[in-house]
Amino acid sequence: MTSTVKRLVQKVTSTRLFARTAPLFIPALDRAVHRLTGGRALLSGRLLPSVLLTSTGARTGQSRRTPLACMREDGPVRTWVLIGSNFGRPGHPAWTANLLAHPDAEISWQGRDIPVRARLLKGAERETAWAAAVRFWPPYARYQARVEREIRLFRLEPRARRADGD
Template sequence: MSAGAARPAPGVRLMQKVSSTRAFARIAPHFVPAMDRAVHRLTRGRVILSAQMLPGVVLTAYGAKSGLPRTTPLACMPEEGGASWVLIGSNFGRPGNPAWTGNLLAHPDAEISWKGRDIAVRARLLEGEERAAVWEAALKFWPPYATYQSRIEREIRLFRLERRGA
């Protein structure tokens, strides 16, 4: 960390350690999204509980096979200017890409709920040098992504969501 760089708050450092464990990877996919969906629904889109640690969106993508809308609360990395967000398909460091990544590959037009606002977006899988640069930013943003990547053989998918019409 460079001199003068802000250190994460103690609660954030603790959450980074906890979220890097294999136990968290086993349990979190079963309770974090369900809890986020419930709180998001109860607050009419104003709150995502896990966004108290990391910024978050609720992604509505269309099923790769069914074409039906699929809603998934996700941590995101907002980019400067407010016109784009990066989604990291870490799946908590578990094998297999999360289903939402396959949905975005099949149907890149999606919607997100961001801070209580519904926004139409188009997703783009990041590759090559662009992916490498965003991955480095993601590791600074949330260091546990490095642990997730070290546990799996697949390359974690990164998507940039850009406002449609922007």
């Protein structure tokens, strides 16, 4: 993506109109593209690295699939940071409550299903990750400025599959 197009997309995704309308169609489009490509792609992945998070509902216990932008971290072990921005809307997104209640989850990353454990970032670790997230996608700063809540950040770390296939 050219820098001009990227700046335009960042400007559009920072607006309140985008925050009101995007949740109505982007997740559905992402899930459809993921299904049609056999898990190899997400529509939003054309703009930002993205995963399809499969978590357990905090209240229902049901499996929930949520397409999300992510920030990949390459180190001795590859991890991913999820930013609970909710497009700059007031409440925390439901998937964050799911991870707080049930941190073991799975992501679909570039066509691979990877079991992960989510950890809510706090303190200095959160501040470091937040600064990286804002450098990575500047609209996150505008989202935070619009809401009173602190945007939740989760680090997803790979975990071994259990013998029962999970």
